[in-house]
Amino acid sequence: MSTGIGAGTTTSPNVSGLSETSGKIEIKAGILTKGSHTITVKATGYTDATVTQTITAPPSSAPPAPFINTIVFTEDAQVGDIYSDQLIVTGGTMPFTWSITNGSLPTGLSLNDRGEIVGTPTGQAGQYTFTVKVTDANNLSATRQLTLTVDGPTSVPAVSTASIAPNTIGQAYDQSLDATGGSAPYTWSITNGALPPGLSLNDQTGEITGTSSKSGVYNITVQVKDANGVTATQTIPIDILQSYDREVIWNGQVKNIPAIVGNDGGTQTTYMPIWYVMQLLKSMGIQSTWNGHDWDMNTSSTADLSGIQAGTGSASIYLNRTLVQRVNSQAKVDPSTNKLTTYMPIWYVEQVLNRVGLQSNWNGTTWSVTEQNS
Structure with missing residues (x-):
C-alpha cells in the first residue's frame, strides 16, 4: 500500500515542515524542540493511512556566549568630576553579572550590575x-x-601629622595639623570622633586651639581636602592629662597613668606606680607579682x-626570679x-624593660614603650 502526503495531511501534535521523499515522510530539522515526541500522521490523497511514530528531536544548538564590545572608553575621567561610561556586551543570555578580575578601578569609581563604571575619581x-x-x-x-585614563593632578594630599603633644587640663592648647601633596589651599574637617571640650579646629589653617576642660584620650579622624577636591584622612589621638597624669x-x-616627682639619691625624678605598669605588661605577655617589696x-x-x-x-625587681x-x-x-x-623611679624601670626586649623612652612628659621586634 502506497501512502503519500496530500493536501489533507494532518498531524497530532501539529507539526509543520513535513515532506515526502521516495515514499518516506520526513520532518525537516529545526521544527521540533529538544526532547521525545509521539507523532501521528494521517495522510490523504492516494489511500487514507494513519502512521504513529515516536521520534526524538536532536538537541538545539548551544546558546551564544557573551562578548564585550567595548575596546576603549569614549572619554577620560577627571579627578573631582562625576564620571559615567557604559560597557557594551553582545550575545549571551540576560541577566548579566559584571566584575573586576584583575587590577583595580581608579579610587572613587565602581562597576555596577548594569555594566556601568560610575563615580567621582578622588x-x-x-x-x-x-x-x-x-x-x-x-x-x-x-x-x-x-585602560581608563584619569586626568588631573599627579600629586594627592596626605595628612602628615601622625600625633600631637599631650596637654594638661585647664592649660591653653595650640597645635597645628599639617599636610603634604595635592594643591593648596587646604580645607580641614573632623570626620569621626570629637575634639576635647573647649577645643576647636580652624578649617582653613588646621590649627587646634582652646583650653581643654575634660581629661581623657580623644581619638579623632581629621580630613584634609585640597583645591581639586581630593581628600585624605588620618586618625590622631589627642591626650588631655590631669595635673598628676603622665602619658604612656x-x-x-x-x-594615662598617675605619676609623682620625687627625690632619688639627690636627683629629682619621676616615679610611676608599679600596679599600672604591671597591667600594661600583661598585654605583652609578661606576668608579674608584687608582695610589697x-x-x-x-x-x-x-x-x-x-x-x-x-x-x-628599698625595693627589688626580679626577672624570672633573678635579682636585676x-x-x-x-x-x-x-x-x-x-x-x-x-611608686618606682621610671629610669630604673626602663632599664629592666630593656632586658626583656622592650624599647623604652621617657622625655619628661611622655613614656613610649614598644616591642623591639614590632
Whole structure:
C-alpha cells in the first residue's frame, strides 16, 4: 500500500515542515524542540493511512556566549568630576553579572550590575588598567582588559601629622595639623570622633586651639581636602592629662597613668606606680607579682641577664626570679583610686624593660614603650 502526503495531511501534535521523499515522510530539522515526541500522521490523497511514530528531536544548538564590545572608553575621567561610561556586551543570555578580575578601578569609581563604571575619581591622575568580566544566565563569560585614563593632578594630599603633644587640663592648647601633596589651599574637617571640650579646629589653617576642660584620650579622624577636591584622612589621638597624669604610649596605644616627682639619691625624678605598669605588661605577655617589696616579672621570652649591677634601694625587681635591680620606692595615694600604692623611679624601670626586649623612652612628659621586634 502506497501512502503519500496530500493536501489533507494532518498531524497530532501539529507539526509543520513535513515532506515526502521516495515514499518516506520526513520532518525537516529545526521544527521540533529538544526532547521525545509521539507523532501521528494521517495522510490523504492516494489511500487514507494513519502512521504513529515516536521520534526524538536532536538537541538545539548551544546558546551564544557573551562578548564585550567595548575596546576603549569614549572619554577620560577627571579627578573631582562625576564620571559615567557604559560597557557594551553582545550575545549571551540576560541577566548579566559584571566584575573586576584583575587590577583595580581608579579610587572613587565602581562597576555596577548594569555594566556601568560610575563615580567621582578622588585619587591620583594616571592610567588605570584592569580586566572586566561579564557572566550571563547560562554561566558563559567573557573578559576584556581595559585602560581608563584619569586626568588631573599627579600629586594627592596626605595628612602628615601622625600625633600631637599631650596637654594638661585647664592649660591653653595650640597645635597645628599639617599636610603634604595635592594643591593648596587646604580645607580641614573632623570626620569621626570629637575634639576635647573647649577645643576647636580652624578649617582653613588646621590649627587646634582652646583650653581643654575634660581629661581623657580623644581619638579623632581629621580630613584634609585640597583645591581639586581630593581628600585624605588620618586618625590622631589627642591626650588631655590631669595635673598628676603622665602619658604612656604602650606599643602604639595611648594610656594615662598617675605619676609623682620625687627625690632619688639627690636627683629629682619621676616615679610611676608599679600596679599600672604591671597591667600594661600583661598585654605583652609578661606576668608579674608584687608582695610589697619585691617585684618579680616572668616572661617566656629570652631575658638579658648579663652585666647585672643591682645597686641599693628599698625595693627589688626580679626577672624570672633573678635579682636585676634594687630601687628606692615611695608609697603614695593613687589620686585616681584614693588607695595607697607603690611608686618606682621610671629610669630604673626602663632599664629592666630593656632586658626583656622592650624599647623604652621617657622625655619628661611622655613614656613610649614598644616591642623591639614590632
